[in-house]
Amino acid sequence: MYDKYSIANHNENCKGFKEIPAAFAKSRSNSPIAAEKEEYMKTCIYAERFLQNGNWRHNVTVHCENGKIAWIEEGGNPAAERSYAYLTPGLVDNHIHGGDGVSVFGSTVEEIETWLVKLAEAGTAGIMLAPSGQPERIRKGLANIKTVMERQKNGQAGGARILGAHLEGPFISAKRPGAMEAVIPPSVETFRMMTEGYVDVVKEMTIAPENEGAAEVIAYLREQGIRVQAGHTDCDYETALAAFANGVGSICHTFNAARPIHHREPGILAAALADPEIYCEMIGDLAHLHPGTLRLLRHCKGRERLMLVSDAVMTTHLPDGIYGRVEVKNGVNRVKELGCLSGGGCYTAKSVKNLTEIGFTFEEAVMAGAVNPARYLGLDLAPEPGKRVFLTGWNETYEPEAVLVDSDVYACR
Numbered sequence: 001m002y003d004k005y006s007i008a009n010h011n012e013n014c015k016g017f018k019e020i021p022a023a024f025a026k027s028r029s030n031s032p033i034a035a036e037k038e039e040y041m042k043t044c045i046y047a048e049r050f051l052q053n054g055n056w057r058h059n060v061t062v063h064c065e066n067g068k069i070a071w072i073e074e075g076g077n078p079a080a081e082r083s084y085a086y087l088t089p090g091l092v093d094n095h096i097h098g099g100d101g102v103s104v105f106g107s108t109v110e111e112i113e114t115w116l117v118k119l120a121e122a123g124t125a126g127i128m129l130a131p132s133g134q135p136e137r138i139r140k141g142l143a144n145i146k147t148v149m150e151r152q153k154n155g156q157a158g159g160a161r162i163l164g165a166h167l168e169g170p171f172i173s174a175k176r177p178g179a180m181e182a183v184i185p186p187s188v189e190t191f192r193m194m195t196e197g198y199v200d201v202v203k204e205m206t207i208a209p210e211n212e213g214a215a216e217v218i219a220y221l222r223e224q225g226i227r228v229q230a231g232h233t234d235c236d237y238e239t240a241l242a243a244f245a246n247g248v249g250s251i252c253h254t255f256n257a258a259r260p261i262h263h264r265e266p267g268i269l270a271a272a273l274a275d276p277e278i279y280c281e282m283i284g285d286l287a288h289l290h291p292g293t294l295r296l297l298r299h300c301k302g303r304e305r306l307m308l309v310s311d312a313v314m315t316t317h318l319p320d321g322i323y324g325r326v327e328v329k330n331g332v333n334r335v336k337e338l339g340c341l342s343g344g345g346c347y348t349a350k351s352v353k354n355l356t357e358i359g360f361t362f363e364e365a366v367m368a369g370a371v372n373p374a375r376y377l378g379l380d381l382a383p384e385p386g387k388r389v390f391l392t393g394w395n396e397t398y399e400p401e402a403v404l405v406d407s408d409v410y411a412c413r
Contacts, residue, residue: 037117037158037408037409037410037411038408038409038411039407039408039409040064040407040409041065041066041407042063042064042065042066042070043063043064043081043082043409044061044062044063044064044077044079044080044081044082045061045062045064045080045081045082045083045084045087045391045393045404046059046060046061046076046077046080046082046083046084047059047060047061047062047083047084047085047086047087047393048084048085048086049085049086049087050062050072050086050087050088050383051086051087051088051089051363051366051371051383052072052382052383052384053382054303054363054367054371056363057074059074059075059076060072060073060074060075060087061073061074061075061076061077061080062087062383062391064389064404066407067388067389067406067407068386068387068388068389069383069384069385069386069387069388069389070385071385072384072385082393082402082409084393084394084395084401084402085394085395085396086362086393086394086395086398087383087391087392087393087394088366088370088391088392088394089366089370089371089374089381089382089383089390089391089392090124090125090126090370090381090390090391090392090403090404090405091123091124091125091126091348091349091352091366091369091370091392091400091403092124092125092126092127092128092163092369092370092373092374092377092379092381093124093126093127093128093160093308093309093310093312093347093348093369093373094127094128094166094204094281094307094309094373094376094377095128095130095166095168095252095253095281095309095310095311096127096128096129096130096309096310096311096312097129097130097131097132097168097311097312097313097314097343098115098312098313098314098316099115099118099119099310099312099313099314099316099317099347100115100118100119100316100317100318101115101314101315101318102114102115102314103313103314104129104130104131104141104144104145105131105133105137105138105140105141105144106314107144108144109144109147109148109151112144112148113148113151113157113158113159114159115159116148116157116158116159116160116161116162117158117159117160117410118159118317119159119160119347120158120159120160120403120405120408120410121403121410121411121412121413122317122347122349122350122400122412122413123347123348123349123350123352123392123400123403123412124160124310124347124348124349124403125160125161125370125390125391125392125403125404125405126160126161126162126163126374126379126381126390126405127160127161127162127163128162128163128164128165128166128203128204128377129141129145129162129164129165129166130165130166130167130168131145131165131167131168132167132168132169132170132180132182133169133170133180133182134170134182134184135170135184135190135193135194137182138167138170138194138195139194139195139198141165142165142195142198142201142202143198145162145164145165145198145201146198146200146201148162149162149164149201158408159410160403160405161405161406163203163377163379164201164202164203164204164377165198165201165202165203165204166203166204166205166206167194167195167202167204167205167206168180168205168206168231168232168252169182169183169184169206169207169232170182170183170184171184171185171186171190171191171205171207171208171211171214171217172206172207172208172211172231172232172233172257173208173210173211173232173233173234173235175234176208176232176233176234176257176258176259177232177257178232178256178257178340178341179335179338179340179341179342179343180232180257185211185212185213186207186208186211186212186213186214186216186217187213187216187217188216188217188220191205191217191220191221199224202226203226203227203377204226204227204228204229204377205221205226205227205228205229206228206229206230206231206232206252207228207229207230207231207233207248208230208231208232208233208234208235209230209233209235209239209240209242209243209246209248209268210233210234210235210236210239214243215242215243215246218243218246218247218248219246219247221247222246222247227249227250227376227377227378228247228248228249229248229249229250229251229252229279229281230243230248230250230251230252230258230268230272231251231252231253231257231258232252232257232258233252233257233258233259233268234258234259235258235259235267235268236259236265236267236268237265237266237267237268237270237271239268240267240268240271240272241271243268244271244272244275244277244278248278249277249278249279249376250278250279250280250281250307250376251268251269251272251278251279251280251281252281253281253282253283253288253309253311254269254272254280254281254282254289254297255269255288255289255293256283256288256289256341273297273300273301274300276302276305277305278305279301279305279306279307279372279376280297280301280305280306280307281307281308281309282294282297282306282307282308282309282368283309283310283311283344283351284308284310284346284348284350284351284352284354284355285310285331285332285344285345285346285350285351285354286354286358287332287341287345288311288341288344291358291359294355294358294360295358295359298360298364303363303364303367303368304367304372305372306364306367306368306372307368307372307373307376308348308351308352308355308365308368308369308373309344309348309373310344310346310347310348310351311343311344312343312344312346312347313333313342313343313344314326314343315328315333315342315343316333316343316344316345316346316347317346317347322336325337326342331345331346332345333345348369349369349392349399349400349412351365351369352365352366352368352369352398353365353397353398353399355368356398362398365398370392388405388406389404389405389406389407390404390405390406391403391404391405392404399412400412
C-alpha cells in the first residue's frame with residue numbers, strides 16, 4: 001500500500017475533490033435479491049455447484065437458520081429462495097487498507113461501516129483491515145477496527161466482517177519501502193506500545209526479517225498467536241530460511257517491495273517459492289503482477305498456498321482523477337511524484353475473475369481468494385452444518401451475485 005500520501009491528512013487533501021459516486025460497478029438486474037441488504041431467520045439456497053472442502057458438489061441445497069448452516073442436502077428443493085450457478089466459501093481479503101474514499105485511519109467509524117457494506121456489495125465477505133504508518137496512526141486504525149468489530153458482533157453494524165487487524169509495518173526495510181515512508185527499528189517494546197489496549201484484534205503483522213531486532217519480535221508475535229509475514233524486505237536467502245524456521249509463514253504482496261530474484265543471490269522470494277509450507281500473497285489487479293508472474297506463482301505454490309489480496313487503499317474503486325498526491329488512471333493508483341504503485345486497483349472478487357481470464361480455473365481462484373486466507377489465519381469458515389454462514393454466490397461468468405454472512409445477505413453490484 002502507499003504511505004507517501006498520508007491518509008492522516010485525508011480530509012484536508014480531499015477538499016474540492018469531485019463528489020464520489022455511490023456505486024461504481026454495474027448493477028445486475030437478475031440479482032435474486034431485491035434489497036441492498038436482507039436479513040433472514042431461515043433461508044435455503046440452491047447451488048448448481050457448491051465448493052466444499054476444496055471439491056465441487058453438484059445440485060446442492062444449503063439450509064441456513066439463525067446465521068448458521070443447518071443442513072445440506074443433495075438435489076434441488078422447491079422451497080429454495082435463492083439460486084446460484086456457484087456457491088463458495090466467502091471471500092476473505094487478508095490485506096486491505098480501505099477503498100471508495102475511506103481509510104482505516106483517516107475515516108470515522110460511521111464512514112468505515114458504510115464502506116464495509118459497499119465492500120460486501122462488491123463480493124467480499126470478510127477482511128483483515130490493515131493500518132500502517134507511524135505508531136500513533138496505527139493506534140488510530142486499531143481503535144477504529146476494535147470499535148467496528150464490537151459493533152458487528154453486537155449486530156449494530158454489518159457489511160463485510162472485520163476478522164482482525166493486519167499491521168503492515170512499521171518494522172520494514174528502508175531499502176524496500178515501496179510507497180511507505182514509516183520505517184522504525186523493530187522491538188517488542190515498540191510493538192507493545194503501539195498495540196496497547198488493542199492487541200486482541202491484531203492477527204497478523206508484516207515485518208522485514210533481516211532488520212536488527214526482528215528475530216526477537218517474530219518470536220514474540222508467534223508466542224502471542226499472531227501470524228507473521230515477511231514484506232517490504234531486502235532479506236537474503238539464508239536469513240529468509242532462518243526467518244521461516246522462526247515462524248514467518250507468508251510473503252506480503254509477493255514480488256512487490258522485495259529483493260528480486262538473482263541467479264547468484266536468490267533472496268527471500270526464491271526461498272519462499274521453493275518452500276511448500278510458505279504462503280504467498282498475490283495482488284490480482286493485473287497491474288502489480290504480470291499474468292506470467294501470476295502463473296509462475298501458481299506453478300510454484302499450487303492451489304493450497306496462494307492468497308489473493310486486494311491491498312486496496314483509500315483511492316481504490318474511485319473514478320480516475322487526482323486525489324492529493326495520488327493519481328488514479330485507468331483504475332491504477334500511483335503516487336504522482338514517485339511514479340510507484342500505490343495500493344491495489346480492485347477488490348478481491350474482481351481479482352478472482354481476472355485470474356480466470358489468464359488461465360486459472362475458477363476453483364483455483366476461489367481457493368486463493370477464500371479458502372487459503374482463512375486457513376492461513378486459522379479461521380474456521382468452512383461451509384459445514386453447525387458453522388456460521390459465510391458464503392458467496394456467483395453467476396456463470398464468475399461475477400458475484402450475493403454475499404451471505406451470518407444472517408445478512410448483500411446483493412452484489
